[in-house]
Amino acid sequence: MRLRSLARVVATAALAATLALFTAPAGQATPATEPASSEVGAYASGTINVFPPIQGASTWDRFGQTPPATHHRVFYNWGYLNDWSVDIYRNPGATVVSPFGTTTSAGHPVSVTVVTVRAGCATGNLADGGYLIGLEARDTTTGEVIGRADVMHVANKPANIAVGATVGPWTKLGETGRFRYSSCYQVNGDAGAHIHLEVINRTRYSCYLNRSAGTELNDLTVIGRVGTQNSGPQQAC
Template identity: 70%
Template sequence: MRLFTAVRYALASAMVASAALLAAPVAHAQEVRPEGGRQEAQPLAAAATIAVYPPIQGPSIWNRFGQTPPSSHHRVFSNWGYLNDWSVDIYQNPGATVVSPFGSKTSTGSSVTVRVVTVRPGCATGNLADGGWRIGLEASDNATGTVVGRGDVMHVDRKPASITVGATVGPWTRLGQTGRFRYSSCYQVNGDTGAHIHLEVINRTKYSCYIARGAGAGLGDETVVGRVGTLNSGPQQAC
């Protein structure tokens, strides 16, 4: 579950978003690793899952143009030597606040700690103008100390200096904001309505899942878009 929703909406009202033309979906250029077999050491209890929420404060749009469904959208990044489980583009015009996608409680009610594990330019060029920051986050179940999963939040603009590897973040901690970057192989967007966050998610063991929904569906702060800690048998599976 997420906490302090009222506070989040109060913050969201201060953000400015501008409308513009349609855009093409992102195409990243980044190293990926083969999936291989995932070891099943330290199996997770099936009930101890953590909800994944939109990494954008306030309203956002799921797969706005119908070209980036998690069932087939490219997965670019790896964690623990494995390609991430699923990915999706979540849209909002430039200027919206970007936050952690992980809930503050597990499904069994224990608290969750989220820490920053990756901070680097998201595109292979290493140039922030080509696609902004990639911020990787790791969610742990405080009741057991188990690392449950990770999420990579890509195309983040105006990252605060406090967001560094090792930092602990809450559900409403500002990671930066949505931005508009120059058109490139890493960011094929030609209008503000194409501005988006590319979200990738992975379980520590087994596989995580996404919540299936239609292209262009509206999302809110409390909309669950996926779960980590699930025991799915493979990548790109719906919950």
């Protein structure tokens, strides 16, 4: 369950025909480099809901070009390519937050730790696509790591968002931003500003909730789950 103190109103932004997003080539983002683990480990004892990594209103796959069934995955965790990815849209200046819920399906508290902070694009230049912030979700009752999420294209990262930091569901990781047009970020207008989200299980495969392009989301919209036991990547829950 994700806690929320204030209701959020979903606002639908009007789109100009000239604003278009083109999917960035997979090879232009810098993949995470971690040694592969030889141990798969036990199945997770509970699942954790995944929410939009943007506070307030946002839009799922606004232009219909980045559905998780086919969208490119470019980052690795524990030596494995992430399970699924999707673009979540919001004009520049929105607050970026952790996508993980606060409790598991078994009711255990969840802690989220920052495991990666760096420029996300292969050029190493923040102007080309902002920060990649990697987060790890752990069941604090059992001590097991359930999954990770890579949050890409983050602007204006606060200084306290560093590797090892613990973040809550409303801790500000940064903001949505508009970066210069490049091979890593092919966006022609503010309506194309987005967060590229990738998710992975520690064991087996996580899943996403299938929905139509352009679906409006809010803080309480579940978009996927980690800790599930799907048989392969890019599968719906």
